[in-house]
Each structure stands twice: as structure tokens, then as C-alpha cells.
Amino acid sequence: MQAGFIDGGTILANIKDIAKHLGVSVSTVSRAMNNHPDVRQETKLQVMEAIRYFNYRPNALAKGLIQKKTFTIGLMVPDLSDPFPTSLSNAVEETLFEQGYQVVFGNGNRNSEKEKQFLQSAIERQFDGLILTPDFLDDEFIELLSSLEIPIVFLRRRPPEGLSIPYVDVDHYQAATVSMNYLIELGHRQIGFIGMPQSSFIGNERLRGYTDVMRKNGLTPEAGHMIFGGRTIESGREAMGKLFGHNPDLTAVFAANDLLGIGALEWLAMHDIPVPEKVSVIGFDNLEYAGLYWIQLTTMEQPRREMGRRAAQLLLQMIADKEYTPESELMEARLVIRRTCKARLTP
């Protein structure tokens, strides 16, 4: 029951084949497919049947070319192998899919060139909108951005100054003060900080939360109590080693993300330093890892699904009304108390 070859020529049916087969015009077929009101019910039914018979699918390129709308949205993620953004991407994808959009993932790959190429590709392919998590906001990238007339929202990143692009992010500073206050309340005073690369905006916001809370409590954030450089388990392990080597009197550590926190826990476990009895550790992100039986990391949970959904919704609004630039959204992280933090024994 397959059409396969039509008139011994074309491989796949197009709208012309359908029209010819039914003895109607191409316009009529088009209208019938798109539920145009001005089509006789009978005609519509015939068209539907012919479509089934020929296994016809309209060519989205032709459609997009003429309608100037592709129902395609680009979603740039910094690193496909980073576990953090997946549930976020999932939420973006679901929200957009419900509205008939296909989302195209772009692998930024923590690589400036790839990020730019993704933008280029998005322009050439006429995407309807873009959700971006760029790591490299150099001049060239910003110029590219500003030359675009596609709706854009930033996710987990702040847009460069001067561009009115809305963003969705967590208030990292505020969240960091929450976790720091928690440690302070538990009685900790000697608190270390394991940070991401200092080029990271997010990392710096969390650091700012750390230093501010320290100062507010009359404590000096000492250079020797802070260490920067990575975002992986391995670098967390290393950092913990250095930190504790220089400051064996630390009673708590604030790790700027869970991977770093888990690395810290590994180092402490390897050196038989009991957590939380001797050292408390708090992370940030609430990755799946954090809940493992052996880890049970106390951490700040980012509302990942909500962030993804919200970013998608903002974008949808912008697409619906091109004049409108919605407000950015700063969401709150939530303290998830597990088993790596404990009140310091008052001496």
C-alpha cells in the first residue's frame, strides 16, 4: 500500500503529486492540510486520504522559507557531559515541544569557536529563538548577538551590558549567603572555600556570598582559606588536600559546586577525617550524586526544572510578541540538609 515511486520519477511525494492525483490545485491541497476554513469538508477528507496513501509529509524547508517561521529553537549547553544541565534541558525541551517546537541542542563545548559557530548556524537555519548558556562573551560574540534579530534568552548566564536580553538564573549570591549562614549558625568560624575558576561569574557570586557572610560575622576571609580552579571531583579532591594541608583547623568547607564538594569528601574519607564530626562540607547544585547513600551531601538545590521551563516560557512570549522583552528572573535555591554538616562542638 505504499506509493514509493510516483510516475516512475520522483521518490517522495510532494504537494504537486497529491494535487495531480486528486485533480485539484496545489492551493487547495495546501489549504486542506492547514485546516483553512474555506475548504469543503469533502475535499479536506480526500486530501487527508491522499496524504495517507502517499505517506506525504510537507517539506519544512519550503514551509519555513515562505512563512519565515521554522518552529525550531536552539538551546546552547556549555558541555554535553556536564550532568548539571540535563534536567534543565529536559524541561526546556518539554515546554517547547508542547508548543510544537523542535529544539536543537548546541554543544558549546566550553569552546569559544563552537559557541560562535552555533550562533551562525542558528542564523543560517532561521531558528525562531535561542536559549543560550555561553561561556565566552568576547567582543565578537557580543557583536554577533546584537546583530541578531531573533528572540534570545540567557539561561544560567547574565547577558553582556548594553544588550537587553532577559535571563533566568538562580541568585547565586543570595543562595551562598544561605548556606554560609547555615554553617555559621552551626557554630563554624574556620570555614574554607573551594571555588570554581575565577573567570566564572557564578563562581564569583558564590564567593561573594562567602566573603560577605564571613565579614558580617566579624570573620576575615583569609586568602589561605580560599582556593580556586576547577569544577570537577578531581579538582575538589586536590583542593581539599591543599586547603586542609595548610589549615588543619578548618571545621567547615563551602564547596562552590557539588562535584567539588564530592571531591572534598573523597579526600577527607581517604585521610580518615570524619565528616561531619571533624569537618562539615556543604555543596551547591544538588546533583543526583549528592543523594547517594555514601555521600549524602548537604547542598543548595537549584530549581532546575523550573528554570528550564521559565526560560522556555519567556522565549515563547518573546516569539509571540517581538516588541516585548520580558523581565529576567532570579530564582531562589533551597537548602537541602543531608548528613555532611554538623554543629561544631563548642570547645
Added chain:
Amino acid sequence: MQAGFIDGGTILANIKDIAKHLGVSVSTVSRAMNNHPDVRQETKLQVMEAIRYFNYRPNALAKGLIQKKTFTIGLMVPDLSDPFPTSLSNAVEETLFEQGYQVVFGNGNRNSEKEKQFLQSAIERQFDGLILTPDFLDDEFIELLSSLEIPIVFLRRRPPEGLSIPYVDVDHYQAATVSMNYLIELGHRQIGFIGMPQSSFIGNERLRGYTDVMRKNGLTPEAGHMIFGGRTIESGREAMGKLFGHNPDLTAVFAANDLLGIGALEWLAMHDIPVPEKVSVIGFDNLEYAGLYWIQLTTMEQPRREMGRRAAQLLLQMIADKEYTPESELMEARLVIRRTCKARLTP
């Protein structure tokens, strides 16, 4: 220095604007852009400059429509939140990107409808090829597949009978015999099996490895030693509970994937049953999790990057030569010995 508005009309420059601006024909601009040999060097340079000036990017829809080639490839993954496929997808993406292709991720979502919709979308959007990991091979899906004339390769799945679609997968049966032989060599005789849902081809291949090696060693795979149903940590935990509850004399467990294995380890840890002293556990996949300090799961590593790369290469070949259907590839998994398996003490 931005063009922005051209002739107070169009927003974005197109090839016509460039041509008009230079006083040459559209064909000449097209040829200059595409490095056609028959273009004067000087003309080419002028075109290049105009392109820069207008910030012009060719419309990929128009290009695709006429060239019948979109440089777009669809990659279906079963579940965006599953940690297993990411490095695999990464390798696919890298390989394809090098050759100028954009890959579009499709979220199968372990949902039959979404898988079909992705195929439909791929047809409409004229993708050049497809890498598929479908979970639902019902009749409708198979018919859809066979009506396609796009090159397809299956990744981590076997194509339905009758369709000559090449695939790339690990030899799960062979790998399972490797891990089982390892347990047998360690002296284990009472070996349990924690399996995936019985609808899973992969799960059944691993099960077959288990039962065959048991039988070859004169052991009977007892129904009470096997348990099926999930692929998550939680279901591994549950399964281990049931298994051990009924068979406290088990000395080893073969978990059909790492998540199940980790769940099993959790249950054992929660019940103070020492691993590997009392019970050995072996997994399958070698997820990142498996290497965590507290887990150190002995497991079978799948060559994920190679699988992804290979699938992409096969597809590229098929795209280059549409007549050619390459051989499928069955790769070998590798035993990664960590700390969850130990020789059984001979009584």
C-alpha cells in the same frame, strides 16, 4: 558599521541585496560564496567584503531546498536524563560536526509517540541522516522506518528484521559471559542476577550470558536467583533486598547495569553486609558513578566514545554513497576491576 536596514525595507540582507550593492548578478554572488572556480579573484574579494559589511549569512532553508541537502543529522536518545548516553552523544556530535553537520538531538523520552514524532520531524525537515536508539519498535514505527529513504544507523539497538539497517552495539552476551566467568573464576557458585525489564533486548542478552555461563559450569540458574524490573539505583536497592532476603547464601551478584549495581551496594551497605568480603557485586556500563571513592564498582566498560564515533562514521559513509549499506559493528566491552569483587573463601 552595521547595515541593519537596507533600503529602508528588509531587515536582514539576502543575496539579492549583496548583488544589487555590488552591481553584479545574484549568480555571481552565489558562485563567489561557494568558491566556484569560474569567478574572478577580484569579484570574489568584493563579494566577501560586501558579505562582511552586510553581516550576511546565506539562508540554509533556501539552500537546503534546492540542494536537497541540509547538513543536519538527527540523533535520537532514549532519555535525556540517562547519564549513560552522554559521552556517546558527544562523540557522535564531534565526529559529525567535524564534517560540517549540525546534529539535532531528539528526546525519545521512553515514549513511543515521541519517537515517532521525531522521525516525522526528521522527514519534514529533510535531515540527511539519522542515528537512532529507539525503544519502541512497534509496527507503525517499522513502517515509518521502511518508508524512509534517509540513511539510518541504529546505535545500541538492533534493527527490526527485514530492514537492512546497520547498527553499532556492544556484544552484550559476550560481555556478560566475561563478567560471569570472572565471578566463577573467583570461586563463586551462588550467583544472583539483577536484571532490567524483561522487555529489554540488551537486558536479555546479558541475562543469557548469565544463564549460559551458569549452565556451562554445571550450575542451575534458579528462578529465585534472578530478579527483573528496573534500571535505576532505587530498583537495584529493592531488588537486592528481595534477592538477599530469599537467598542469604548468595556470594555474588551480577547487576545488569551500574545503576542497579550501585543500588545493590547501597542496600548491602545499609544492612552492614560487607562488600566484597561477604558478597561480590559486578555491574555493567562503567558510569562515572562507578569510580567514586566509596563505590569502586567492578564492571564491564562499554567503549562509549568509540561506539558513537563509529556510528557517525557509518552514517557518513552511507550519506556519501547511498547505494552502500555498511556492515554492523559489535564491539567488545572490557572488564574494569575495582573493589567490589573478591575470591570466595573456599569453605
Added chain:
DNA sequence: CTGAAAGCGCTTACAG
């Protein structure tokens, strides 16, 4: 080396 023309597969005013 360059241009005019046809055409890719659709949609959409415009007429009737």
C-alpha cells in the same frame, strides 16, 4: 568569467 532564467516545494493574497 558573468548573467538571465528556471526551479526547489511550499503559502498566500487576489480573482472568480
Added chain:
DNA sequence: CTGAAAGCGCTTACAG
């Protein structure tokens, strides 16, 4: 309710 025609933004024989 339906059809003929123009057009979306390109590429590519065909002529010159």
C-alpha cells in the same frame, strides 16, 4: 469554495 500566479532565497544548467 477553488485556482492561477507570485514569491520565499537560494543554486545551477545554459548561453554568451
